[in-house]
Amino acid sequence: MKSQIEKSNFGSKTWLEIRRSISHLIYPDHCLICELELLKDASAICSFCEAEMHFTHFEKYTEPTELDKLFWGRIKITGTFALLFFEKGKSTQKILHALKYKSNPVVGVEFGEEIAKRIKSMNQFNDLDALIPVPIHPKKAFIRGYNQSEQIAKGMANVLAIPVDTHFLKKQEHTESQTKRGRFDRWDNVADNFVLRKQFKKPKHIAIIDDVITTGATIEALVRSIHKNYPEIRVSIISLALTK
Ligand SMILES: [Zn+2]
Structure with missing residues (x-):
């Protein structure tokens, strides 16, 4: 390459x-x-x-990347990838801003295609059978008009011909303690309550698609809830940006 x-x-x-x-x-x-x-x-x-633009070049790494190490000892992950490093004031922050606050879904699709081109040669992703965007609060999705992670997944699907599945993860009913919190807080704290919808055909290897990963807490909660119900499904993590 x-x-x-x-x-x-x-x-x-x-x-x-x-x-x-x-x-x-x-x-x-x-x-x-x-x-x-x-x-x-x-x-x-x-x-x-x-x-x-500060590319990670993770596709060329032979040793574990910063993103691999972020999840060490926390959850079992098959593969990870991030396209760009996120640094405040640099272009990656502007890209994410354009994607989230300027009604610019095309930014997500285009960068998703760039991600796909780079991960095509990576063995750990060669048997992916579903791309699953991290869900966002329905109110945010309504105001924005789209889920930014879903746009990234769509761009990836254009290149890789792997389906985007937005119905795979379903939110469980709120517990009483959660309903006492603010609406957005509640959503942020609800990641560990995602469950998988029963599907006709269960995927073997899914990729969770995110726009930016900082602590990895949301991803960790999502993967834990998936593995709690379906330990046999392998999970990879793919993000547009990784906070440095
Ligand atoms: Zn510019």
């Missing part, structure tokens, strides 16, 4: 492909991430944002 460092540089082939595919969409005259005005023949992502 060609060096990803070369590819991630400004003017690289990978990003040229992305530019071509999104340049005709929502903001053709402004950078999709920072809204800087672009030259007519320029891309949808400006050169400043592109130069600032």
Whole structure:
């Protein structure tokens, strides 16, 4: 595989492909991430944002990555991947902001496709049979118009031809102590109450798709609840960004 460092540089082939595919969409005259005005023949992502992108290059690691180590001793994981390192003030923060607060689902799809291209060569993901986005509060999804992790999963599905399953995880009824908390608090504390819907065909290896991983607490709770009910299902974790 060609060096990803070369590819991630400004003017690289990978990003040229992305530019071509999104340049005709929502903001053709402004950078999709920072809204800087672009030259007519320029891309949808400006050169400043592109130069600032901090790729993890985890797809080239032969040793365990920071993300692997984050879950050591906590939960059993088959494979992990994150595309970018998240650092405050850098472009990854702007990407996540564009994805979550600017009604820009296309950002998620495009970065999802980039994730898929990079994990294609990784053996630990070669038998994935479902992509499962981390659920968000229904009110947030309604206001935003979409679940950002689902958009990332959709982009991955375009490249990998693996189905996105948004019905797999079902929220259990609140316990009494949870109903006393605020509505959003309750949702954040409810991750360990997810259960799997009974499916006609049970997947063997699923990937949980997230937008950004910091402590890994939500993921840990999700995986624990999955393994509590279905210890035989293997679980991988794939995120757009990882907090450094
Ligand atoms: Zn920009």
